[in-house]
Amino acid sequence: MSNPVYLALDLPQLRDAQELAGKVKAHIGGIKLGLEFFCAHGAHGIHTMASVGLPIFLDLKLHDIPNTVARAMQAIHVLEPAIVTVHASGGRAMMEDAKAAAGEHTRVVGVTTLTSLDDRDLERTGVSGSTHDQVLRLAELAQAAGLDGIVCSGQEVKSVHDQWHDGFFVVPGLRPAGTASGDQKRVVTPRQARDDGASVLVIGRPISRAENPLAAALEIESTL
Template identity: 55%
Template sequence: MTANPIYVAIDTSDLAAAEALARAVAPHVGGLKLGLQFFMAHGPDGVRRIQAFGLPIFLDVKLHDIGNTVAGAMTSLAPLGVAIVNVHASIGVEAMKAARAAIGPETAIIAVTVLTSFDDTDLAAIGVQARVRDQVAHFAAMARTAGLQGIVCSGAEAAATRAAWPDAMIVVPGVRPAGGELGDQKRVMTPHAAVDAGASILVVGRPITAATDPAAAAAAIAASL
């Protein structure tokens, strides 16, 4: 776990709002996650604007394509020097290897396993017969073979992943304080429980970004750890 494992999810196309949020939470968190909505609206220049606040950036673009295309995208992203970027594990080991080779060692590449909005029923609906925990373990093994730094999974799979892959970067979204609204998330865990389970980084969105006072909400979650 990093000194402060909380990364705030900035998922907005409003650059001024994103900068205001980053400014407010910067003293209380360990990093910032920039999602597709932000990146599609503002691209690399927007990333640089948020990097100006001095926190590590997790660029959450969830790349999913053939190896040549994913490697090309990584080459284009390399000059940004973000701390973390991700791909979908389902692109396969060879494409993940290509992604890893295309970007510098200062950027960690992690693989998305099973989205935290999915449960076993959702997996079955898209033709995956494995249970979530088994599918996550399978994808984690693929990511490790490909030379990636870790995976994205829910807190429910963090302990098993840590046991199987001790030095993995385990990024856990779907984090909710006790009693918090679940929204569209199904596999959730409290921040403290996720850290205890082995999470390296906690991605926290709406419990902070939708709060009346995001800075206070971020500070409270940090204090709970």
């Protein structure tokens, strides 16, 4: 992948998302469209964004019984996403069925621990141990289930890469040096995540909410 940056575009207006993607398309490698975008714009919005000419990462974080997730994966074949997410905590059977139902050219990756969560948050949900340990556990489960890779923070990607050498690793919650973390709790810079083994760097607000998105995308690209 020549440019690992996928721009997260969860803008409320479809035209704004399309225009922004068009402005920076030469300096990113793909577009990440999440649950907010999908609920607002549906399949039509995905097709519209695909016209920009970049790979689509459909970040739906599917999590349900195996049969339901498999049918959902089959339903999005027509959208031809390059990457789709499921929650690794849905279990091995769910992940196996999700991968079996995915399109031939779609990578299925398991979300481990959201970058908005820390050790204290996990403890409150009944998960013992650190976020780092939980990510490694779920990464091992995702690998056993036959997924292509996982989603984790930049703070865990090196350990996961050491454990799963040929995995495909998506790292969100990235912030260029000197920028605010916002609601993200486990952040690193794009350069660090890439050096530690990230395959895809998901970057949203540092570009989409920048005063000059093109300049912001160029600056991030120059560090990679």
